[in-house]
Amino acid sequence: MKASHAHLVTLKEAPADAEIVSQKLMIRAGMIRRIAAGIYTWLPLGLRSLRKVEAIVREEMNRAGAVEVLLPVVQPAELWQESGRWEHYGPELLRFKDRHQRDFVLGPTHEEVITELVRRDVKSYRQLPRHFYQIQTKFRDEIRPRFGVMRAREFIMKDGYSFHADFTDLEREYRNMYDTYTRIFTRLGLKFRAVAADTGSIGGTGSHEFHVIADTGEDDIAYCPASDYAANVELAEALPPAGPRPAPGEPLVKVHTPGVKTIADLVDFLKIPIERTVKAIVVEGEDGAPVLLLLRGDHELNEIKAQKLPGIKNPLTFADEAAIRAAFGAGPGSLGPVGFTGRIIADRTVAKMADFVIGANEDEHHYTGANLGRDFPEPEVADLRNVVAGDPSPDGKGTLEICRGIEVGHIFQLRTKYSEAMHCTFLDAEGRERPMEMGCYGIGVSRILGAAIEQNHDERGILWPAAIAPFEVVICPIGAAKSPMVAEAAEAIYRDCLAAGLDVVLDDRNERPGAMFADWELVGVPWRVVVSERGLAAGQYEVQHRREREARTLPIGDVVAELAASIAAEKRAPR
């Protein structure tokens, strides 16, 4: 394509409401334009990248044995009433009435529609398994759409749904999709991790998220560099520290701690390492009685883990100050287990501590030298906290690191939730009617472009992986308006690139070199070929990769072959 034709409209500044780097760069590079909050037009450059993502997703889904369909955007409310989601889905589900006052929704997801389809057309175990997928526009009425295509209201997803005669076959397909998603994100050229949504091992977990790793990601991920283990920080298990609890070495001493309200205050006041402190948090039990949770001072309570403990009120409810004073005789800054007669649950790390500092249940007083079993009864012990970097990996293969990620894919074992609610059944080999086992598998196709940029950019613009760049190569002629020789040479290498199957754009806009280079660095085309009179005189062109600081000069005859080889290599093994 020629640049004059590509509708290249770059902007010096991003609009004021653009918040994150991918949003700013996509708008500045002329890939998208905002039409309303969370609703975007895809300009030619953006659509080229989007289509490349779609093509890779489609190829790998087909290779994995899934079959493409196209389900409607507008869905009748009846199906959502049948599944129960008409009631339970929040205001993100956009509901409306047609001209006959019938209720419809704009599809945020398609479990109901696909289940309706399968229950009508699939009756026998002989027709199973089935896996249908689509790549399609979806709508989710986010309360605060932001971050460009990363949290848009209208977006493009690949969503697939599989149907099985039994759980074993669902598990087989789940692993097939785990492998397929791994291939897809690898081919896209992204650094990513498959993150378990619960225990962190693939067998039987029921749910994995695929995250693109980026410092700007919304989710904290705990992973083990020495293994495949990865989990959302909130879901990663914090193992007990190795070894036995040290024996008590200090006496229990009450100290006056005037003005100390927080752990940070306490550490400052007593000049002790934070790892010597224990904090006390009071939540309500199912019976309303206060339950005291103990965590090391530097650890964070994991509310999901606490919530799951037996006898804890659902949803997790923190005791208010009045209840705390009634039970402990002190305010939240000075609480502790000594003398408390209610239920106490200590985090696994606290259970291995000795001689720690903790509140004395008297305002502005703490104990030093506190010890479990000696100064208060041995508490229950549970995993109550978020993991931190340096914690042992739950798979026993090393220590955890923490990174940030952007969720771009999700695979999930739905089991029979929809097939039971909607009577999607089949006759098994013995003629018994049974609900189908279902899985669902989503990829945020448009979101991937935002995530790719969050991971791959510099101060000048985007650094596209070769597989999803709007173009692989840009030909930049210098002074073509005045030099027919340059113009002809640029056309010639442009045609040679096309003939070699490269996705190339020729900048025929007659811009000055500085503006031309800046545009293409902003857009993030991986390879740039500069054609100049000087180069032609020397029989060579300057070739530079967007991630390299220096250009190479190559003999003109070698340029296309070199580019083709480099791009093929980069697609096999992304930089």
Next chain:
Amino acid sequence: MKASHAHLVTLKEAPADAEIVSQKLMIRAGMIRRIAAGIYTWLPLGLRSLRKVEAIVREEMNRAGAVEVLLPVVQPAELWQESGRWEHYGPELLRFKDRHQRDFVLGPTHEEVITELVRRDVKSYRQLPRHFYQIQTKFRDEIRPRFGVMRAREFIMKDGYSFHADFTDLEREYRNMYDTYTRIFTRLGLKFRAVAADTGSIGGTGSHEFHVIADTGEDDIAYCPASDYAANVELAEALPPAGPRPAPGEPLVKVHTPGVKTIADLVDFLKIPIERTVKAIVVEGEDGAPVLLLLRGDHELNEIKAQKLPGIKNPLTFADEAAIRAAFGAGPGSLGPVGFTGRIIADRTVAKMADFVIGANEDEHHYTGANLGRDFPEPEVADLRNVVAGDPSPDGKGTLEICRGIEVGHIFQLRTKYSEAMHCTFLDAEGRERPMEMGCYGIGVSRILGAAIEQNHDERGILWPAAIAPFEVVICPIGAAKSPMVAEAAEAIYRDCLAAGLDVVLDDRNERPGAMFADWELVGVPWRVVVSERGLAAGQYEVQHRREREARTLPIGDVVAELAASIAAEKRAPR
């Protein structure tokens, strides 16, 4: 692909609510499934054909210089308020509120969104012309959706919008699109006509529809077999008959016509050819006074033409019986011009008639031997009627035929309607601000499949043109379950077809031959290859085209080359 994988679910009967043949066949062949009124899921077979249509449209649009974008399905009401269509568009425009009570529409078309885009990004004549197109889901809330994908509420369109510095350039692009659409429908393998929406010649008409010719079409099209002339019957000009009006030869005689209410009654009663009768229709003038329209008895009033005459009430209003009796002294079955003192307009054909029969303005009485100028004043003369087969073609190149068509494309010169309403302006070479000239160009991508079937089917099923069939070739092994030799041979030729780039499906379902053949005839795959033990013994396979009654036997080694050549030929010159 293998049939076991293609989700081939054929039905013996179409659902009771399916009305037309394409709808019945698409459902029976497992191409679509209805989810709600006018809302369909595309199953794998249907989607394959849909994607082939999309690919041809995309290729030709790109070749013509248009650039693909993707505009949002959900559009903010503000843009529609700006263009004025928020007020003027009827209830087909689906309007809804988001969770913040802001107004939105589901896009039935995208003039507003694209104009908003262009006015922001295009400022100078140097950036013009631009032509953006998209292939995308649209929604139109039809009051009575029917006919399957032919008049669905949710459907897929290619819509393109061009922007120009002046009208001359718009005309150039309009002709470019006329040629492009002609290429597209030719490549799709459809019999079609480009139909002028007004005068019938391409220069400066402003609007053409592209119709697939089918007996079941909704629109009557007048065309000239000897030229390119084609127009909607309602818009085709009825030329005056050649030659002068014959001189009067009969006296004016009033006859009693008891029981005669209609022209058919009159012809029966008087035993005269209908071409000797003239019918009288009374409409209201702008001032409310009755205006008498005269048409030959067998001709139909064209209300659009009558409406356009000066001094006629808008919208066209037929006088009621009371007004007619007050003005004429008789009821509608016996009206005529003799003695009427108001405005009279005769159709061009009536103006060339002599000695005709017409109402006498007395109930159950008519005149024979009526003549213009002699028995009543010479009336105004105008083109008032629909053309009929045998009328002279308005381009002077022969006589008209009438056929029925299904509109699948439309090109239109919008001029500055949207650019003026929405201030989409540019600076011309002299620095003056001017509104852009706009054109718009639509193709009903999903509708094309219905239209193709209306044109191409028989009692056994669909007869797909090769270019848009879900598969080009089906391999049907006979008795593969019991004959490993047949199964292996079928696999071999399936792989050979794939290697030759043919779009082939192998029926691996182990159905009986009758059921297998019936399925593929219903689906309409153009070529069938039958692999059997008998054939293998003779070193040959049976090859049959869906439109042929007899199979040919070909040496096994020749089959793939023969298929490839035939399919390529059929794509170049559809059957």
